[in-house]
Structures are given as structure tokens and as C-alpha cells.
Amino acid sequence: MAIKLETVERCRAAFDVLSILLDREPSQREVSKAAGASSSTVSSVWDELTADDTDDGRPVQVAASRSCLCCRKPFPSRSAGHRICPRCKALEAWQAGVADFAVTMSL
Numbered sequence: 012m013a014i015k016l017e018t019v020e021r022c023r024a025a026f027d028v029l030s031i032l033l034d035r036e037p038s039q040r041e042v043s044k045a046a047g048a049s050s051s052t053v054s055s056v057w058d059e060l061t062a063d064d065t066d067d068g069r070p071v072q073v074a075a076s077r078s079c080l081c082c083r084k085p086f087p088s089r090s091a092g093h094r095i096c097p098r099c100k101a102l103e104a105w106q107a108g109v110a111d112f113a114v115t116m117s118l
């Protein structure tokens with residue numbers, strides 16, 4: 012039986028929200044409960060939710076645990092483009108913009 016796109020999207024949204032709330036990758040059971048989907052449904056879309064790349068190598072927008080580009084610690088990232096952890100984004104230096112990250116050199 013084919014799974015409705017709407018159900019896949021609901022599972023993905025639940026996965027993303029839970030990743031952020033729990034600060035780790037959620038279990039299939041947690042996603043199933045949050046999305047209101049059966050465990051067999053979540054199980055069949057699980058690879059899609061946790062995969063980093065599609066079969067043809069294109070990046071897909073899926074949540075996964077990735078290393079923060081700022082502090083290098085793993086965090087639940089929403090997509091391949093989401094690479095700064097919430098803790099680092101809360102830092103004053105990040106919020107002040109790129110200028111504060113500049114390196115100065117005296118000769």
C-alpha cells in the first residue's frame with residue numbers, strides 16, 4: 012500500500028520538531044506517536060527521514076545529526092544546509108553578524 016505524501020510530510024515534520032525538542036535523533040516510536048502515523052508507516056519512510064543523500068547523490072532536506080560548523084559538536088540538524096547548532100546561534104557573537112568572527116592580524 013502506498014503511503015500518502017501528506018503522511019510522509021507529517022512524519023518528516025514530527026521528526027524535525029522532535030529532533031530539536033529532544034536535542035537528539037528521535038526514535039521511530041516517538042515519531043509515530045507525534046505524527047499520528049502507524050509504526051509500520053514510520054518504519055517504511057524512516058530511511059527517507061534519516062538519509063543524507065538521495066540515490067543519485069543530490070542532497071535532500073532531511074534532519075540528521077550533523078557536526079556544528081562552529082563548535083564541532085553533533086546536533087540535530089534540520090537539513091544539509093542547517094549547520095550551526097542552536098546553542099551557537101544563541102551566542103552574542105553569532106547574532107552580531109559576521110564582522111565579529113573576523114580574524115585580525117598585526118604585522
Ligand SMILES: [Zn+2]
Binds near residue numbers: 080083099100
Ligand atoms: Zn555549535
